[in-house]
Amino acid sequence: MSELHPWADRYREEETPWDLGEAHPELVARIAAGDSAIIPPASGGKALVPGCGRGWDALALAQAGWEVTALDIVPDLELLVSSRLGPYGSTFHCGDFLNFLDCNSKGERQYDLIFDHTFFCALPPEQRTNFGLAAARLLKPGATLCxxxxxxxxxxxxxGPPFxxxxxxxCNCLLPLNFQLVNKIENVPAGKDSEWSAAWVEFLFSSY
Incomplete structure (x- = not known):
């Protein structure tokens, strides 16, 4: 496994147990239920999916009407994910979420939603504060992190990973940055043959 691109090696070797081969069932259920946190506004909205992998969750969000930026550090994923998202006006970007910058021409934050599935848990615990800082830097006031x-x-x-x-x-890395926990659903499906449990949470961002 290469030192610089261990994640790329995992994809090349098909060692990707986190890949469900479809969008996470709880995301699909939230979309089907019309959860306001995960449905784009009528005027349209921009969503960011860090650590998108093969793009299953990003695709579900794009099909729900979001303009999605699917972000991953593995360049080999670009062709596959772009082919899935392109028909829905969404894109893949190769980059590191913790250092990602994406503002409009006025320097304003772009995103109405960040959706995290398997990114936060891949971070060593000492890097988790940086996750919150990145989210606060990228989300508009009034936006949501799920x-x-x-x-x-x-x-x-x-x-880990997963840690x-x-x-x-x-909560420890988001609440000090003016995020508020507004919804929590415990004991949601955790994925294929998992021995651990999962939860769905939604945070509202005010400003930073």
């Missing part, structure tokens, strides 16, 4: 919290209950001694993740871990 996350599938997983793997809940994983022993920290096991290391054990609790709702409190997200």
């Amino acid at each position: 996350s599938l919290v997983f793997p809940i209950g994983r022993d920290p001694a096991l290391g 054990g993740m609790e709702i409190a871990d997200l």
Whole structure:
């Protein structure tokens, strides 16, 4: 495995147990239920999916009407994800979410939604503060951050990725930056044959 691109090696070797082969079922259910946090405004909205992988969740959001930027550090994913998202006016960008900058010509924040599934849990715990800072830098005031919290209950001694993740871990890095936890659904489906549990959370961002 190469030192600089371990994630690229995992995709090339098909060692991607986090890839469900479809959008996460809870995301699909929230869209079907018309959850206001995950449905774009009538005027349109921009969503960002960090660590998008093969783009399943990004595709579900694009099909729901979002203009999606699917972000991943693995350049090999560009052709596949772009082919999936292109018909819906959405795009793939190769980059690191923690250092990502995307403002309009006036320097204003662009995004109405950030959707996290398997990105936060891939970060070493000492980098989690940077996740909150990146989200606050990219979201418009009044925007939403949705996350599938997983793997809940994983022993920290096991290391990662995935690193054990609790709702409190997200709160610790987001609440000091003017995010408010506005919805929490526990015991949602965790994926294929998972021994850990998951939760769905929604945070409202005011300003930073």
